[in-house]
Amino acid sequence: MRNKCLFIFMISLVLLSGCMPNQSVEEVAIIQIAGYDLGEDERIRGTVSIPQYGKSEDKASATELYLTVDADSVKDVEKEIKKQSSSPISTGKLAVSLYSREMAEKGLSSIIDVLSRDPRLSRNMYLAVVEGEAGELIKSGYTQEETTSKNVQGLIETNNHHNFPTSSLHDFLYAYYGQGMNPFLPLLKKQETFVELSGIAFFKKGKMVSMIPDSKVFTFKMLKENFSAGMQDLPFREGSIMMDNIGSQVNYKMKGTMDNPSFEINISIKAEVNEMLGLDVTPNPQLANEMEKAFVDYFKKEANELIKMFKEKEIDPLGLGSFAKTRRRDFDLTKWEEHYPELDIDVKVDMEITEYGIFS
């Protein structure tokens, strides 16, 4: 008898767990992209897109529903959207979060707090700053095959493997909370029929203070991390050449004491030249040397310009401060920040062009 009771109890434990309230994917509004603009009276205008699954007969087409609300804070946006949606909202799959440039310049601190606090958000999601209205960018569907979120997510992800430095939510938070470094985000721009990555926005304490156009992004990535992709073109003699990076390595070295620090940034690049436009010569060792020299000069000039800009704006997206902190015992943040604008940073570039393609 006792065993029977126990048996029934155990069986019901297993079976009754199926009686939990559940929601099927079709009935949940899954937000994958959200954009925030400045609204009227210090409020936030949030726009989200909700993909509609299983509604239309045509499987290839992606339909989306766009909702725009005015709210007081980020979490309030979620609340307001719930008021407009017929099905329960789920934010767990949020893949891209966009902010208008106006808003980024005013400061994103309140938003960053939500991003780091909410356990439901993925650390692999992307943040980006939009030139113009973030809501506009979300609302204009670009292709029939993809939703806007897939489009933008794919755009940032592919480019992170090429010219743009990696920038997920985790990377942003790492630099935002860390000492002696400042975060950056990709900059998006809406064109007539497509979205493009137009540069990088630099932040100081959650406020966007500066940006660089996409032509300088390669140099920034080269200074920031090791990578083996990306392309850079350069006018050379009467034409132009295109370089294909096959392995770039960067190394920081700190010299001197904390009172008088100096930095050395060593970059070594291996590259192929795949386009020689308007050049009427066959490749030879001497030409290679000339090309290498042209690139080295170009990168040095660009890098020094970037560093000069960082010093003027007192931002440290390269994380030199955090590097100094791990190398010197007597690191002092306020002292470091005082020294930073006059810091002596020497950029050395070493370049090797190995191949010229399959056609001479």
Next chain:
Amino acid sequence: MNKINNSQGLQIPEKYLVTPAYVFFLVNSMQVGVGILGFEKYLVEKAGFDAWVSILIAGGILHVVLWMIYRLLQKGGGDIVHIHKLVFGKYIGGFLSLLFCAYFTLLAFTVLITFIEVIKVWVFPGLQSWIFGFVLLLLVYYLVSGGFRVITGVCLISVLIGLPILLLKFFPVQAGHTMTIYPVLSHDITEILSASKQSVLSFLGLEFLLIYYPFIKNPKKSKKWAHFAVFYTTMIYLISLLVTFVYYSEEQLKQVVWGTISAWKIVEFPFIERFEFVGIAMWLYVVLPNICLGLWGATRIPKRVFNIKQKYLVIIFCIGFYIPLGFIEGRPVIDAINTFSGQAGFYIILYIPVLLALKIISDKVRKRHEK
């Protein structure tokens, strides 16, 4: 008669004993529990990125404590109750043993509520503690009433299940910045030692040897396994700490409540987007022996002191765990209980050398009297 178990004063039938190698699993699974999910924050608050030295120091201290425990048990024979009786007499000794019982109870209870909190924050915000607690305590009661050998089996399973989770450390390292771990010691010795104290708190668990020692067959041979276990635990903690150093920046880590679970968030497989849900579910198996062995130790002491049947004690303790479950809620309360049980554990660790000294003195006095 029983030559295998040479501890005097307490004879456990051979069918209840476990082989010496299992001590590895008993010690290690008790040391790794909910603490490892969020210990990084407390260490970094004290000693910054130099806290890895503290872990090594704490590991060294624990080896010494372990040596003392073995010295105490080998000379004294039996368990902590027996030693207390020999050193302090029936009444004071009994009282001190009951303090140990209270400490073991507290430890098991802390693990229980902390794990329920983790589930609430990370997976099911609306989870009813009293329903989940009921089911979990039912399982714990079932395991504990199965006896010491069953608990040893649970410990073995927990160590084996914990192993693949260690492999996942690869993902945060991949996403992190290895440049930041560079051995520059910028904190002074007091800061590093205070972080060591903090890490001793998450290493607690080997003092359970004091109560299950008579259950080990051929206990002398188990010594090396216990030392292996402490070494292994130290390495697990060291690796976890270094991985979070790579993954987070220093100031960021100070604000992350559960460093290890947050680092699981970066793990992404094509078939599963949020690994932390799987990780937390698997962690139940790591936490389970903590509760079981804690409860077993807590009920074993009154059994030895008052000679009550352990079965009834287990039921009473389970009910005692269950009633406050619904009332304890919120980070501040649970954090306070964690800190309190950590402090208690620290004093227990401090108490062991004192007890050893007293034991040696009382042995000498007794010998002189016998002469």
